[in-house]
Amino acid sequence: MPAHRALGGTLGYQTREPLAPGSLVRVPLGKRDVLGVVWSSADGPPEGVDPGQWRAVSATLPGCPPLGDSWRLLVAFAARYYQRSLGEVALAALPPQLRDLQPDQWQRRLAKHRKRSAADSPTHAASPPPTKADPPTLSSEQQACLDALAVATQPTLLFGTTGSGKTEVYLQAAARLLHQDPLAQVLVLVPEINLTPQLLARFAARFGEHLVVPMHSGMTPAQRLGSWLAGHLGQARIVLGTRMAVLASLPRLRLIVVDEEHDPSYKSQDGARYSARDLAIYRAQLESKHGPGCQVVLGSATPSLESWHAAAQGRYLRLDMPSRVGGGPLPTLRVVDMARQPKGTVLPTALVAAMAERAARGEQSLVLLNRRGYAPVLACHACGWKSHCPSCSAYRVFHKLDRTLRCHHCGFTERVPRACPDCGNLDITPIGKGTEQLEEQVTALLGGQTRPDGQAIRVARMDADTTRQKGSLEAQLDRMHGGEVDVLVGTQMVAKGHDFRRISLVAALNVDAGLFASDYRAPERLFSLLMQAGGRAGRDASLGAHAEVWVPTWNPGHPLFAALQRHDFAAFAAQQLAERQSAQMPPMSHQALLRADARTQAAAQAFLLAARDAARNLPGAEHVTLYPPVPLTIQRVANVERAHMLLESVSRPALQHLLAQWHPVLATCRSLPQAKGLIRWVMDVDPVSIQ
Numbered sequence: 001m002p003a004h005r006a007l008g009g010t011l012g013y014q015t016r017e018p019l020a021p022g023s024l025v026r027v028p029l030g031k032r033d034v035l036g037v038v039w040s041s042a043d044g045p046p047e048g049v050d051p052g053q054w055r056a057v058s059a060t061l062p063g064c065p066p067l068g069d070s071w072r073l074l075v076a077f078a079a080r081y082y083q084r085s086l087g088e089v090a091l092a093a094l095p096p097q098l099r100d101l102q103p104d105q106w107q108r109r110l111a112k113h114r115k116r117s118a119a120d121s122p123t124h125a126a127s128p129p130p131t132k133a134d135p136p137t138l139s140s141e142q143q144a145c146l147d148a149l150a151v152a153t154q155p156t157l158l159f160g161t162t163g164s165g166k167t168e169v170y171l172q173a174a175a176r177l178l179h180q181d182p183l184a185q186v187l188v189l190v191p192e193i194n195l196t197p198q199l200l201a202r203f204a205a206r207f208g209e210h211l212v213v214p215m216h217s218g219m220t221p222a223q224r225l226g227s228w229l230a231g232h233l234g235q236a237r238i239v240l241g242t243r244m245a246v247l248a249s250l251p252r253l254r255l256i257v258v259d260e261e262h263d264p265s266y267k268s269q270d271g272a273r274y275s276a277r278d279l280a281i282y283r284a285q286l287e288s289k290h291g292p293g294c295q296v297v298l299g300s301a302t303p304s305l306e307s308w309h310a311a312a313q314g315r316y317l318r319l320d321m322p323s324r325v326g327g328g329p330l331p332t333l334r335v336v337d338m339a340r341q342p343k344g345t346v347l348p349t350a351l352v353a354a355m356a357e358r359a360a361r362g363e364q365s366l367v368l369l370n371r372r373g374y375a376p377v378l379a380c381h382a383c384g385w386k387s388h389c390p391s392c393s394a395y396r397v398f399h400k401l402d403r404t405l406r407c408h409h410c411g412f413t414e415r416v417p418r419a420c421p422d423c424g425n426l427d428i429t430p431i432g433k434g435t436e437q438l439e440e441q442v443t444a445l446l447g448g449q450t451r452p453d454g455q456a457i458r459v460a461r462m463d464a465d466t467t468r469q470k471g472s473l474e475a476q477l478d479r480m481h482g483g484e485v486d487v488l489v490g491t492q493m494v495a496k497g498h499d500f501r502r503i504s505l506v507a508a509l510n511v512d513a514g515l516f517a518s519d520y521r522a523p524e525r526l527f528s529l530l531m532q533a534g535g536r537a538g539r540d541a542s543l544g545a546h547a548e549v550w551v552p553t554w555n556p557g558h559p560l561f562a563a564l565q566r567h568d569f570a571a572f573a574a575q576q577l578a579e580r581q582s583a584q585m586p587p588m589s590h591q592a593l594l595r596a597d598a599r600t601q602a603a604a605q606a607f608l609l610a611a612r613d614a615a616r617n618l619p620g621a622e623h624v625t626l627y628p629p630v631p632l633t634i635q636r637v638a639n640v641e642r643a644h645m646l647l648e649s650v651s652r653p654a655l656q657h658l659l660a661q662w663h664p665v666l667a668t669c670r671s672l673p674q675a676k677g678l679i680r681w682v683m684d685v686d687p688v689s690i691q
């Protein structure tokens, strides 16, 4: 099978010698020569195929062990389940550089890799890895979980509050496994690239640097190939990466950890839209069937309702760690009623005072706002002009630092006009607030207050704009850890996972949108964000006693806050699941979303309507609800009109059955005259967001 996006299935090739399934080869495809994977091999061609039509494999990649059965089964499953071609999924699973290497280049690269790894590990690969840092003695809760994991046969949901020491459980579970099986491999998944450095450091400190490799899209192609080889050749004991790592070739995979399993980043949003968490579950089953057994652990303080429900049904084993390490309490929630604040309040006075108080004690505060830039809209009050993006149904965001208007959807950037482009009014004003403005305002509000050393309070900002340059994220994290920052303003990216020791106050702004959003998953996200954010506060037990989470809101009576105040995820989940049950929504039902992009909204919808009519006539369609096509919330991006239609069924197999039959039909719908102008269609199975 040539690894190529556009190919549906496998192609036939001849070889002189039989090749093992999973072997990497170079094959001719049209006029090109591309990387391929031997999917299956036979002595002769299948009946009715003329072997004379088959071209010959051009070369093999010498010294490369074939990809394993379970890897191929995983790729095949992912392709089938997510409605993509085998070639595309295989391609996504292999390091990009592998595609370009000719056999001689490959040989040199492999030799270099082997030489380097031999230098790295003086010990024989089969001896147990040296334990570097001394592991701490586990708390009784941690120990109980580790003991339960030793005998667990199901996927395990580690429900541990923030700071309960889940990572330590992963570390010791990995250590125990490697002690039993020195050749075992462990896969640790994290939701975001920026969480890898810290966790990588912890694993490397425990297991030794050369046994732990990272795997994520922020690495150079050469680094990615190096990590992939270390995994594929069985040299790496621990592979730590983002969702793409779930497809890594790990011939002796025995343990998969999915940290922060609730995080929507585990669902890919382009190409094959797979869920790394769901594939991890599937992969563990496959590896167990074809090898010595593989466990999977999902960890979270706020599990996805899918996993929570699976545990309630007994499909997953739930292990609880309700206490923080060292016994520190969880932070107190302070819900501030904005209706009682003076009109135009940016930050409640009491909150500003609380931040100043902390800074005066040498403690840190974190202020979260999930909107980067200075202001989301720029407007002219004289004529009503707003900073629309010409190509999208969205506003361009005002960035003050470089005085630009930037569209966060299509990237279109222009300098801020001096005057209103429509009426010439000089007084165009920002509406609403982003992190850039918040940083400015917090700095102003805290002006005149000092730190213990008598210096002014230092405010910093961390978001996608400040961390774009290579190394800048690490530098900013270091400054934060080093106590050089007193108040950090940032987007969600700082709320997740970081182990900041000196934060004793977290404020989350603008949360009301999450309470009433049209997306039914919004409350789940908000709860988890606030819980995660709170998890940043008071991680040091000495600060824990007065750690606080502040939430300014116009809806202080919302039940979500009541559950959060009690740190009662179970109550929140029960309430949400009851709602999902009564509305027959996931996880009680299963969904797929067919999206169409077209030159016009009419064409997008016409294609979807035709597709819907066609689906109705397929056998088994009565078990699936086909909703009418609707435009996306942001209907137009980069001059492309977007619409989608939802499919839903209480039966996953029924939905899968329909999708499999539907797939070839969609190609015919595309050529209908009313769908003229259709650019592409995309299937999203188990979508995490329907907007």
Ligand code: ADP
Binding pocket: 136, 137, 138, 139, 142, 160, 161, 162, 163, 164, 165, 166, 167, 168, 169, 325, 499
């Ligand atoms: P979580 O992943 O649940 O948020 P971590 O595993 O990061 O929690 O643990 C929080 C902090 O507690 C870390 O700094 C970790 O080193 C420390 N820690 C974890 N377990 C123990 C233990 N048994 N004894 C002492 N410190 C621990």
Ligand code: ZN
Binding pocket: 380, 381, 382, 383, 384, 385, 420, 421, 422, 423, 424, 425
């Ligand atoms: Zn104007």
Ligand code: ZN
Binding pocket: 389, 390, 391, 392, 407, 408, 409, 410, 411, 412, 637, 638
């Ligand atoms: Zn745009």
